[in-house]
Amino acid sequence: MSVPRAEYDPRRIFLISCPSLPFFKHRRAVGIYTAGALFALAHAMFFDACALSAHAKPPKDAPHDTVPVHVTFVDWLPGIFTTL
Numbered sequence: 519m520s521v522p523r524a525e526y527d528p529r530r531i532f533l534i535s536c537p538s539l540p541f542f543k544h545r546r547a548v549g550i551y552t553a554g555a556l557f558a559l560a561h562a563m564f565f566d567a568c569a570l571s572a573h574a575k576p577p578k579d580a581p582h583d584t585v586p587v588h589v590t591f592v593d594w595l596p597g598i599f600t601t602l
Contacts, residue, residue: 564597 571589576582 561597561601568594 567587568589571585571587574585574588576585
């Protein structure tokens with residue numbers, strides 16, 4: 519039968535602790551900036567998709583086909599409400 523380690527805490531979920539890295543003392547700030555960067559990236563991709571779909575034309579070899587994606591004002595509403 520094994521003896522528990524001296525630093526064993528029964529309230530812990532994981533037995534293996536995270537390594538102590540230099541930036542772990544700033545993990546809240548790192549999380550906040552990462553969330554902001556992901557939000558900005560998503561906004562840029564959304565606006566890029568809107569601009570691209572506004573100028574999309576059917577392919578030249580099939581001019582009677584419809585454009586598969588067109589972003590309308592209804593699609594802009596989630597982005598507007600997220601920004602507010």
